[in-house]
Amino acid sequence: MNIFVFPTSNLHEHLGVDVLMFVAYLRECGLGACDIAKLCSRQPWLLTANLGRVQAMVECAENIGVPRASGMFRHALHAVAFLSEDKIAARVNYLKNTFRWTDAEVGMAVSKAPSVLARSKESLQRRSEFLISEVGLEPLYIAQRSEIIGHSLEGRLRPRYYAVKFLKENGLLKRDPSYSTVFKISEKAFRKKFIFPHKEAALHLAEDYDAACKGDVPTNFRFT
Structure with a gap:
């Protein structure tokens, strides 16, 4: 429910003074009514x-x-809402170690995707192992595109990686796509670009991809 739609003339009748000060302050910080x-x-x-x-x-x-x-x-405000300065520092340090980032790189990553501060250590560790060890992305590449970390590992990152890997291994792609694009585009756009064009050449691709999105482990795929 949007609480900021009352007529201006009656605003004080609906909201307390503290809330009005809160809204006014956030507006001064550059947030619009929708953001607030x-x-x-x-x-x-x-x-x-x-x-x-x-x-x-x-x-x-x-x-x-x-x-x-x-x-x-x-x-960023949402990410730090329940974190003290000490906890933020600890999480930044964990991110730095987990993704093998320099001070500059971890700063870049957090500024681009503050939500990484709110993720559990286990979640971050699993994404690091997948993106760095399995996909082979460089730490700097991930830092520059840290919003990737926010995507579901099982529901998006793994299925898309294995689908594209299969297409590459079987010579079905004219050129290697950027994994930034692979992971970030909408589900509709991904299917249109990487699944639908290969329905005849790879009869099980759509079925395997659908299964992967539902959580089937890669070893069950018929990609190879």
């Missing part, structure tokens, strides 16, 4: 938080490299 509504829908406690805590969140977001003007600013 989305932030509060995920963090409803913000509506009763004191302004000092919200200001501290904004400072944390800026400290991890996400300026107020960034399109990722709302996501």
Whole structure:
């Protein structure tokens, strides 16, 4: 529910002074009504938080490299909502070690995808092993495209990787695609580009890909 749609003339009748100050402050930080509504829908406690805590969140977001003007600013506020400075530092250090990033690279990764701070250690470890050890991506490549880490490993990353790997091994691709594109495009676009054109040459590709998206392990594929 969007709580920011009341007529301006009646706003004080619907929202308390603290909430009005909260909304005004976030507007000063560059967030529009839609962004504020989305932030509060995920963090409803913000509506009763004191302004000092919200200001501290904004400072944390800026400290991890996400300026107020960034399109990722709302996501950064969500990521740091329940994290102290010590916890943020610990998670940044874990990311650095897990993905073999330099200080500059981990800073880049967090600024591009603040949500990585909210992921569990197990989730990050599994993605690191897959992207670096299995796919063969360089740490810098991942840092520059850290939004990849936010995608489902079993529901998107693995199925798409194995589908493209099969196409490459069987000479069905004219050129190697960027894994950034492979992982980021919509499901509809992926199927249109990598599945549908090969229905005749690879009779089981669509079926195997569908099975992979449902969680079947790669060893069950008939790609090879």
